[in-house]
Amino acid sequence: MIRKSARLATLALSLFLPGVSTFAGAQEPVVNDRFLDALAMIESGVDHTARGKAGERGAWQIKSGAWRYTTELRRRRNLEVHPFSSAASSTIGREYARTLLEDHRARFINVHGRPPTACELYAVWNLGFDGYRRRGSLARCPALTRDAAQRLDNLLQYMSPTQVAAEERMAGLHSR
Numbered sequence: 092m093i094r095k096s097a098r099l100a101t102l103a104l105s106l107f108l109p110g111v112s113t114f115a116g117a118q119e120p121v122v123n124d125r126f127l128d129a130l131a132m133i134e135s136g137v138d139h140t141a142r143g144k145a146g147e148r149g150a151w152q153i154k155s156g157a158w159r160y161t162t163e164l165r166r167r168r169n170l171e172v173h174p175f176s177s178a179a180s181s182t183i184g185r186e187y188a189r190t191l192l193e194d195h196r197a198r199f200i201n202v203h204g205r206p207p208t209a210c211e212l213y214a215v216w217n218l219g220f221d222g223y224r225r226r227g228s229l230a231r232c233p234a235l236t237r238d239a240a241q242r243l244d245n246l247l248q249y250m251s252p253t254q255v256a257a258e259e260r261m262a263g264l265h266s267r
Contacts, residue, residue: 122189122192122193122196125247126192126209126212126247127151127185127188127189127192129243129246129247130151130188130192130213130216130243131150131151131188132246133213133239133242133243133246134147134150134151134152135149135150135151135152137150138150139179139180139181139184140179148175148178148179148184149178149179149180149184150181150184150185151178151184151185151187151188153178153184153187153188153191155175157191157219158175158178158187159175160191161187161190161191161194164190164191164194165187165190168190170186170190171186173187191216192212192216195207195212195215195216195220196212198220199211199212199215199220202224208229208244209240209243209244209247210229210237210240210241210243210244211223211229211240213236213239213240213243213244214229214232214236214237214240217232217236217239217240218232218233218236
């Protein structure tokens with residue numbers, strides 16, 4: 092069992108403070124290290140060795156089909172490609188998550204004529220682009236997806252990039 096740091100537990104509790112809500116999604120996400128760090132915290136608690144029930148791997152919990160899709164995107168862009176077994180690598184997992192999120196964001200803009208909010212981008216990440224598009228809006232997504240999207244939005248709003256990186260280092264120390 093992986094032990095969580097006290098700071099990580101405190102951070103997790105802070106995500107549920109009453110009155111803290113930006114669910115309307117005022118912030119437009121940029122696929123930067125801060126967004127990637129917050130996403131890893133939501134998806135796995137920044138556990139690079141995590142494996143999900145549906146076969147997701149790594150801190151960003153990427154499924155094999157999404158990994159294959161991202162590999163093809165990376166090939167077309169002349170970026171380095173890696174096998175799915177590399178999903179547990181913090182560096183490679185981050186590269187793949189960034190590539191896939193950038194693609195999701197561009198596709199969202201193409202369909203909706205505007206950038207997604209942080210909550211919407213998380214929902215696209217969680218459900219896949221087509222899964223989100225079938226639902227049509229964040230309000231029509233499953234409650235678990237909406238709740239996780241809100242937690243991600245809260246992290247982005249209340250954590251500085253330095254705090255996110257420190258939490259990731261702490262979680263990495265406790266997962267060894």
